[in-house]
Amino acid sequence: xxxxxxxxxxxxxxxxxxxxxxxxxxxxxxxxxxxxxxxxxxxxxxxxxxxxxxxxxxxxxxxxxxxxxxxxxxxxxxxxxxxxxxxxxxxxxxxxxxxxxxxxxxxxxxxxxxxxxxxxxxxxxxxxxxxxxxxxxxxxxxxxxxxxxxxxxxxxxxxxxxxxxxxx
Amino acid sequence: xxxxxxxxxxxxxxxxxxxxxxxxxxxxxxxxxxxxxxxxxxxxxxxxxxxxxxxxxxxxxxxxxxxxxxxxxxxxxxxxxxxxxxxxxxxxxxxxxxxxxxxxxxxxxxxxxxxxxxxxxxxxxxxxxxxxxxxxxxxxxxxxxxxxxxxxxxxxxxxxxxxxxxxxxxxxxxxxxxxxx
Numbered sequence: 001x002x003x004x005x006x007x008x009x010x011x012x013x014x015x016x017x018x019x020x021x022x023x024x025x026x027x028x029x030x031x032x033x034x035x036x037x038x039x040x041x042x043x044x045x046x047x048x049x050x051x052x053x054x055x056x057x058x059x060x061x062x063x064x065x066x067x068x069x070x071x072x073x074x075x076x077x078x079x080x081x082x083x084x085x086x087x088x089x090x091x092x093x094x095x096x097x098x099x100x101x102x103x104x105x106x107x108x109x110x111x112x113x114x115x116x117x118x119x120x121x122x123x124x125x126x127x128x129x130x131x132x133x134x135x136x137x138x139x140x141x142x143x144x145x146x147x148x149x150x151x152x153x154x155x156x157x158x159x160x161x162x163x164x165x166x167x168x
Numbered sequence: 169x170x171x172x173x174x175x176x177x178x179x180x181x182x183x184x185x186x187x188x189x190x191x192x193x194x195x196x197x198x199x200x201x202x203x204x205x206x207x208x209x210x211x212x213x214x215x216x217x218x219x220x221x222x223x224x225x226x227x228x229x230x231x232x233x234x235x236x237x238x239x240x241x242x243x244x245x246x247x248x249x250x251x252x253x254x255x256x257x258x259x260x261x262x263x264x265x266x267x268x269x270x271x272x273x274x275x276x277x278x279x280x281x282x283x284x285x286x287x288x289x290x291x292x293x294x295x296x297x298x299x300x301x302x303x304x305x306x307x308x309x310x311x312x313x314x315x316x317x318x319x320x321x322x323x324x325x326x327x328x329x330x331x332x333x334x335x336x337x338x339x340x341x342x343x344x345x346x347x348x349x
Contacts, residue, residue, distance in 0.1 A: 042208070042213070042215045043213065043215060046215060053279065053280060058218050061215045061216060061217055061218060062217050062218070064215060065204050065205060065208045065215055065217065066200065066201050066204045066205070068204070069200045069201075069203050069204035069207070070196075070197065070200040070201075070204070072200075073196060073199065073200040073203065074196060074200070077196065083192040083195075083196065085189045085192075086189050086190075086192030086193040086195075086196055087196065089189065089193055090193055090196055090197070108280060110280065
């Protein structure tokens with residue numbers, strides 16, 4: 001098989017509707033799981049945010065309250081496939097912000113835990129892998145944005161049902 | 169062949185699609201913010217939306233606030249070799265007046281102390297960090313951060329610059345804000 005054929009095969013795998021749908025669900029699940037502990041422990045999450053030392057203190061609590069709900073709602077919309085493109089753009093935006101926050105903490109040598117999935121400040125320390133994982137999830141988001149055309153989604157299911165009902 | 173009518177129609181559709189996505193994203197942001205703040209308002213362990221300063225927690229880099237030193241002890245230390253006073257306040261406050269001979273190292277909650285700053289304090293036996301008042305947490309946080317960075321003998325001044333002036337400590341410039349003669 002020559003290179004062109006291989007590239008064609010790769011393209012057909014990437015552009016198959018199932019793969020972006022799976023990535024969308026996985027990305028949504030990551031966001032939902034990441035939000036649960038933060039919603040339960042907003043004060044601890046505020047400490048996590050403060051430890052990054054990039055936000056003025058007046059914004060920290062508001063961010064600690066809002067961010068986990070943003071994650072869980074975006075994650076749920078992604079899993080269900082509702083407003084997929086809007087959800088994807090928010091997820092990618094959040095991941096870009098998280099990546100910048102992690103990168104600056106690594107560059108400044110802050111010895112802190114990420115606060116990504118667990119709010120306990122004694123949990124595992126941030127490392128380069130934390131940033132790499134964020135970038136991997138960001139790449140999933142980009143693939144979903146490019147190739148997910150709403151297959152295997154709740155919106156599609158609803159449209160199909162509506163079509164059946166209205167069909168003569 | 170590119171027909172102008174169809175290409176402009178296509179760009180119009182794309183523009184409408186982008187507007188729709190932007191509107192949905194904005195709706196998601198507003199909806200999540202509403203749920204978040206309403207939920208926070210009704211829960212027992214709600215967070216105040218604006219964190220009071222000083223923060224009710226310590227940064228991880230200064231898990232332990234520094235140890236205190238009383239004004240009387242600080243007065244006894246004053247002028248002895250190996251002792252340095254560090255003013256953790258903002259530049260305007262320092263320029264207005266400060267403990268005589270104090271070094272100015274403003275404490276920023278956002279920016280950790282640089283390695284150069286930490287290294288410059290390593291030769292001293294006792295480092296007394298102060299702010300205007302005891303409740304100005306910057307001195308406690310800074311003392312804690314210096315101690316975490318491996319500096320020995322770092323303490324914060326109880327009652328701050330105001331307490332120092334009240335007790336007759338020597339200073340340069342004006343008396344601090346909050347000092348009532």
